[in-house]
Amino acid sequence: MHAMVYHGPGRRSWEQVPDPEVQRATDAIVRVDAVTICGTDLHILKGDVPEVQPGRILGHEAVGTVIEIGSAVEKLAVGDRVLVSCISACGSCRYCRDGQYGQCLGGGGWILGHLIDGTQAEYVRVPFADNSTHKVPAGVSDEQMVMLADILPTSYEVGVLSAAVRPGDTVAIVGAGPIGLAAVLTAKLFSPSHIVVIDIAESRLEAAKNMGADVVVNSTSQDARSVLDELTDGLGADVAMEAVGVPETFEQAVRLVRAGGHVANIGVHGKPATLHLEDIWIKNLTITTGLVDTHSTPSLISLVANHQIDTAAMITHHFGMDEFDLAYDVFSRAGETGALKVLLTRTAHSG
Ligand SMILES: [Zn+2]
Numbered sequence: 001m002h003a004m005v006y007h008g009p010g011r012r013s014w015e016q017v018p019d020p021e022v023q024r025a026t027d028a029i030v031r032v033d034a035v036t037i038c039g040t041d042l043h044i045l046k047g048d049v050p051e052v053q054p055g056r057i058l059g060h061e062a063v064g065t066v067i068e069i070g071s072a073v074e075k076l077a078v079g080d081r082v083l084v085s086c087i088s089a090c091g092s093c094r095y096c097r098d099g100q101y102g103q104c105l106g107g108g109g110w111i112l113g114h115l116i117d118g119t120q121a122e123y124v125r126v127p128f129a130d131n132s133t134h135k136v137p138a139g140v141s142d143e144q145m146v147m148l149a150d151i152l153p154t155s156y157e158v159g160v161l162s163a164a165v166r167p168g169d170t171v172a173i174v175g176a177g178p179i180g181l182a183a184v185l186t187a188k189l190f191s192p193s194h195i196v197v198i199d200i201a202e203s204r205l206e207a208a209k210n211m212g213a214d215v216v217v218n219s220t221s222q223d224a225r226s227v228l229d230e231l232t233d234g235l236g237a238d239v240a241m242e243a244v245g246v247p248e249t250f251e252q253a254v255r256l257v258r259a260g261g262h263v264a265n266i267g268v269h270g271k272p273a274t275l276h277l278e279d280i281w282i283k284n285l286t287i288t289t290g291l292v293d294t295h296s297t298p299s300l301i302s303l304v305a306n307h308q309i310d311t312a313a314m315i316t317h318h319f320g321m322d323e324f325d326l327a328y329d330v331f332s333r334a335g336e337t338g339a340l341k342v343l344l345t346r347t348a349h350s351g
Pocket residue numbers: 038039040041060086150151
């Protein structure tokens with residue numbers, strides 16, 4: 001088969017590799033029908049995630065068809081259409097028993113495209129297949145579903161649910177990339193009074209408006225705190241979410257929130273950020289961080305199946321899998337190409 005293989009910082013190639021095989025009785029082999037690229041894959045390619053070894057197949061999001069199951073797989077059958085979650089779950093360790101699958105101690109967690117071969121391939125081996133996949137309901141497209149592998153549950157759990165967004169809240173979201181936009185989509189489920197999205201790229205702010213942001217702020221020309229002050233009688237946001245992953249935007253999120261408010265960090269950070277305790281110790285803030293657990297995926301699937309959220313709107317570019325190199329190029333130059341999420345689908349001559 002063909003797969004996108006990491007060859008060390010800055011180097012990747014779509015190349016011929018052996019097909020995956022069932023290694024443990026709880027594995028399934030899934031034919032990948034639709035797959036996407038995550039900002040985290042770009043972090044890996046920059047060398048920010050040194051646990052990823054050269055030779056590793058990238059990718060942790062996919063929708064596909066089960067083609068083989070191990071002898072201990074009970075809930076899946078050959079031919080099932082499934083979502084392959086970015087988080088695998090052994091199902092029985094202390095964290096899995098608590099629904100915190102991202103912290104799995106039994107060999108799961110974020111392993112696909114990280115510690116084991118991932119989904120940017122024609123076929124993928126999915127460990128703990130019963131607990132690490134979700135069946136795709138009839139009527140839900142691959143496009144809709146693949147967004148639920150990572151970004152939707154990440155923004156929903158680590159952003160919206162951690163921050164406990166409530167009806168009437170003023171919610172500030174720093175960063176209008178795919179994670180920030182997924183935060184807009186899922187924050188709206190709680191009827192906040194205002195969603196204010198802050199970014200430096202006009203194309204992304206436009207996308208945020210289309211996703212349902214009430215106010216957008218280009219922080220190169222406008223002061224986000226003043227905009228929030230106007231909306232909240234000088235109090236600040238009830239909730240601020242950081243959806244970029246650089247020190248400046250985390251520090252900005254802390255400045256935007258009111259006393260008693262909540263800062264939810266969603267971004268993946270590679271450098272230390274400053275926490276100004278000398279200013280905020282007195283403000284009763286709650287600051288949360290996290291890796292997604294994907295405990296919300298069944299709820300999100302039901303929201304999509306019932307047309308309460310439209311995730312396909314996040315996909316800006318479509319490619320065949322044989323155009324994987326081009327797709328990476330377009331996705332990594334998002335500033336110029338306007339790419340949010342790119343979707344790659346199986347092509348006629350994939351094999
Ligand atoms: Zn990801």
